[in-house]
Amino acid sequence: MSLTSRIREVVRLLLHRNEKEAELDSEIHAYFQTQVDRLIQRGMSPEGARRLVRLKFEGSEQVKEKVREVRTGAGIISIVRDLKYALRTLRKNRTFAAVAILTLALRIGATTAIFSVVYAVLLQPLPYRNVNRLVLLFQSGRDDARQPFLFSDLQSLKSQSRSFSDIATYYKDTGFSRVTLTGGNEPSSAQGGYVSSNFFPILGLAPSGGRVFTADEESRGERVVVLSHKLCVQRFGSVLNAVGKELEIDGSRFQVVGIIPAAFQFPARDVAFWAPITTNRYWLDRPTTGTNGRGFYARWNALGQLKPGITEKQAQTELSILAPRIDESDLGLNRELGLTVVPLRAEVDRNTQLALSILLAAVSFLLLIACANAAHLMLARGADREQEIAVRFSLGASRRDVLRQLLTESIVVSFCAGLFGVLLAMAGVRALIAFAPADVPRLEQATVIGSYSTLRVISELEFLEHHFS
Numbered sequence: 001m002s003l004t005s006r007i008r009e010v011v012r013l014l015l016h017r018n019e020k021e022a023e024l025d026s027e028i029h030a031y032f033q034t035q036v037d038r039l040i041q042r043g044m045s046p047e048g049a050r051r052l053v054r055l056k057f058e059g060s061e062q063v064k065e066k067v068r069e070v071r072t073g074a075g076i077i078s079i080v081r082d083l084k085y086a087l088r089t090l091r092k093n094r095t096f097a098a099v100a101i102l103t104l105a106l107r108i109g110a111t112t113a114i115f116s117v118v119y120a121v122l123l124q125p126l127p128y129r130n131v132n133r134l135v136l137l138f139q140s141g142r143d144d145a146r147q148p149f150l151f152s153d154l155q156s157l158k159s160q161s162r163s164f165s166d167i168a169t170y171y172k173d174t175g176f177s178r179v180t181l182t183g184g185n186e187p188s189s190a191q192g193g194y195v196s197s198n199f200f201p202i203l204g205l206a207p208s209g210g211r212v213f214t215a216d217e218e219s220r221g222e223r224v225v226v227l228s229h230k231l232c233v234q235r236f237g238s239v240l241n242a243v244g245k246e247l248e249i250d251g252s253r254f255q256v257v258g259i260i261p262a263a264f265q266f267p268a269r270d271v272a273f274w275a276p277i278t279t280n281r282y283w284l285d286r287p288t289t290g291t292n293g294r295g296f297y298a299r300w301n302a303l304g305q306l307k308p309g310i311t312e313k314q315a316q317t318e319l320s321i322l323a324p325r326i327d328e329s330d331l332g333l334n335r336e337l338g339l340t341v342v343p344l345r346a347e348v349d350r351n352t353q354l355a356l357s358i359l360l361a362a363v364s365f366l367l368l369i370a371c372a373n374a375a376h377l378m379l380a381r382g383a384d385r386e387q388e389i390a391v392r393f394s395l396g397a398s399r400r401d402v403l404r405q406l407l408t409e410s411i412v413v414s415f416c417a418g419l420f421g422v423l424l425a426m427a428g429v430r431a432l433i434a435f436a437p438a439d440v441p442r443l444e445q446a447t448v449i450g451s452y453s454t455l456r457v458i459s460e461l462e463f464l465e466h467h468f469s
Contacts, residue, residue, distance in 0.1 A: 036050050082404060100374050104374050108418055110363045111367045114359055116425065119446070121442055133306040149302055167302055179250045191272055195277060222279075224257045227247070228272050254275065312343060425448045
């Protein structure tokens with residue numbers, strides 16, 4: 001029989017089951033009557049002939065069941081029948097079904113929501129070009145405390161280092177780069193990112209509209225700005241409306257030259273715009289005697305791109321040699337400070353990795369407890385169904401049939417729990433995004449991952465099946 005014929009036969013069985021059963025009854029009755037007539041012709045009484053035929057073929061219902069088992073699509077029919085019976089059984093036991101589904105759904109929702117955040121923040125690759133060659137540079141003391149550079153020290157590092165193809169400068173201090181946006185809409189506070197012109201090329205980032213500012217614009221201190229997608233929508237409505245318009249930042253007019261894609265959140269999650277470092281109000285501030293190096297002047301962060309073939313260890317070795325030379329000895333601000341290179345991936349995730357990992361481990365443990373609780377509920381309910389199962393065995397059901405039916409019920413419970421769990425996870429992810437700290441990177445990209453939810457449901461089914469059997 002061809003595949004098309006098999007599919008057609010299965011569809012007929014599903015849609016015209018009563019007709020097929022009537023045909024089967026007619027065929028079985030005709031066959032039995034033929035056998036009875038043959039025995040009567042041989043001299044046996046009608047009653048004896050019917051009794052002998054029934055004994056020989058184990059009754060009409062047993063024959064029908066054997067015919068159903070060899071039909072095309074019999075497996076699908078059995079599954080449909082088991083599903084209908086499982087739904088009826090759970091409908092009669094609403095309390096058990098509600099408790100089991102809710103127990104699993106809450107844990108599935110929590111685990112899926114946390115994993116979605118972990119995937120977006122920790123596991124998803126950074127959307128930058130040559131991300132494995134991107135590093136952050138710091139000055140470090142004896143206690144390994146990291147701090148950004150004085151601008152003069154950073155310039156010395158750029159001129160003397162040979163391990164980096166380029167080093168960009170950016171400034172993200174939450175105090176010195178916190179600004180007020182005015183003009184057009186109501187005044188609002190925003191976090192700015194002041195960067196050098198090579199900041200975007202190093203990351204390989206292309207704007208979604210317009211362009212980024214140039215080295216000439218940076219050197220001349222021209223007031224140009226690149227907006228985040230969120231700020232663009234808030235202030236101008238769309239990318240097309242924003243490019244070429246003006247935005248007032250701390251009372252100064254900046255021209256919008258480009259829009260950055262929504263997924264970009266560097267150097268911080270809440271950065272609303274990027275402007276040339278020369279436009280920052282602390283750009284000309286330089287350390288003076290008496291500050292004692294305690295935060296009364298701007299320090300600048302460094303983003304480096306390693307040359308092809310240069311490893312982080314080789315770059316660190318070179319920085320250790322350069323550290324004594326990069327020292328403003330006249331003021332003594334950086335005395336005995338070393339230089340440290342850190343992979344961008346490690347530094348971006350440093351503040352969130354431990355907390356998210358612990359949270360994921362905790363909710364995963366709760367999910368295992370929920371699976372165990374659901375399995376115990378199933379076992380307790382199975383003990384109450386001993387009489388029902390005994391009756392099914394006495395009517396001719398095999399051990400495989402009973403196990404398949406019980407497993408189908410657990411599948412229905414787990415599927416419903418998985419469905420409600422995914423809905424809860426969607427709400428959970430939105431809540432985590434709304435209430436999480438602002439320094440969690442790429443959190444807005446967190447979405448419920450369907451494949452993960454499916455894997456969770458499957459794992460629970462396997463767990464239930466193990467306890468069931």
